[in-house]
Amino acid sequence: MGRSLATIDIEQRVQEIYNEVVRKNPAEPEFHQAVREVFFSIIPLLKKNPIYLEEKLLERIVEPERQIVFRVPWVDDKGEIHVNRGFRIEFNSALGPYKGGLRFHPSVNFGVIKFLGFEQIFKNSLTDLPIGGAKGGADFDPKGKSDKEIMLFCQSFMTELYRHLGENTDVPAGDIGVGSREIGYLFGQYKRITNKFEAGVITGKGLRYGGSAVRTEATGYGLVFFVDEMLKTINETFEGKTCVVSGSGNVAIYTVEKIHQLGGKVIAVSDSDGYIYDKEGIDLDLLKQLKEVERRRVKDYIPYHKHAIYKPNGNIWEIPCDIALPCATQNELDENDAEMLVKNGVIAIAEGANMPCTPAAIRVFEKAKVLFGPGKAANGGGVATSALEMEQNAGKTRWDFEYTENKLKKIMQGIFRRCSQAAIEYGFPNNYIVGANIEGFKKVADAMIEQGIV
Structure with a gap:
């Protein structure tokens, strides 16, 4: 039985847009993979709501609002100078300030950060919290480095990045290679440069200076x-x-x-x-x-x-x-x-x-x-608790472990419920990939339409 012309046109149009993404972003396989998964799993949504294609939401959402690449020079314990490359990709702020981790690992490159930032848009959307999507990091390997070397690297990294951050602009957190030690050094340098104790500018902080219970877990x-x-x-x-x-x-x-x-x-x-x-x-x-x-x-x-x-x-x-x-x-x-x-x-x-x-x-x-939980839904607990840390910082308060864990549990149950309901609504019951992508995309896309062509 043949498909309708409208159906063929929508699927063909999605393929054309995806092909253009690959052409414009060569040698970025992880980014291509992430985009392809989202694009082709939201086709049921696009068939039902062609306005997303008419408003060029796919073309707009794959282009970061801002891409920052910078030099990070530092000196090791032997006095040798090293130069690494730092990244921050502020992908989408339709739902709130940019939010996403920093990764320090030798594998970090532009394509990896773009794929992570793109995924972060939808992961953050699924939490139902007011946060946009971003990601950053550097091709620096903390493994085998002394605390002093890591401190000097973090200070050099933040010396450039600080100008792009703010509790209502961009709020980074940790990721691979960036734990409480690195967050402490990064926050210390931000405070030193700006002369402001702006606790909400970074999350994953120690409990002594504005961190949240349950953030580590x-x-x-x-x-x-x-x-x-x-x-x-x-x-x-x-x-x-x-x-x-x-x-x-x-x-x-x-x-x-x-x-x-x-x-x-x-x-x-x-x-x-x-x-x-x-x-x-x-x-x-x-x-x-x-x-x-x-x-x-x-x-x-x-x-x-x-x-x-x-x-x-x-x-x-x-x-x-x-x-x-x-x-x-x-x-x-x-x-x-x-x-x-x-x-x-x-x-x-x-x-x-x-x-x-x-x-x-x-x-x-x-x-x-087999039951399958995609990362943008299943591993959303980290960024959800980061957003809870932002909320505590904004209110200059602190919640105990039990209270915060209970809020996290409710957020994760909400993510599951939204993914499940979207999957059922669009004809793919128990397919949490389709549900997560449709639900995550729809909320961001609707906000982008309401905010005009920006």
């Missing part, structure tokens, strides 16, 4: 809250489930913590060197000591638990589990990994990292009817 906790809502749709819970969590940084650690609190058992975590498998369940206190205090590798877990197995350069997705949560980096879980997980009986996957599953992997999960 937020992304991991939020991920588990989202998965818990997905599991309810098949009358399941975390109780008694075996889970595999890739990564061993902030997101992974607090994903493990919340799973254990809800009765599940995480049996494996990883880092870039390999993974550890502990059939008795990961020793969370030891993992925290190794990673947060001593900044060591996961292989150092083994001397404390001789029964555990360390597999260098191993593929963590080969371990049979009920629930798989990729929390390390983009495109870490491919088609072969997905097929292996499905074969081993996985019932749910959700993205703790940004775009950790390849498109081919997602197709495998969809075909197998």
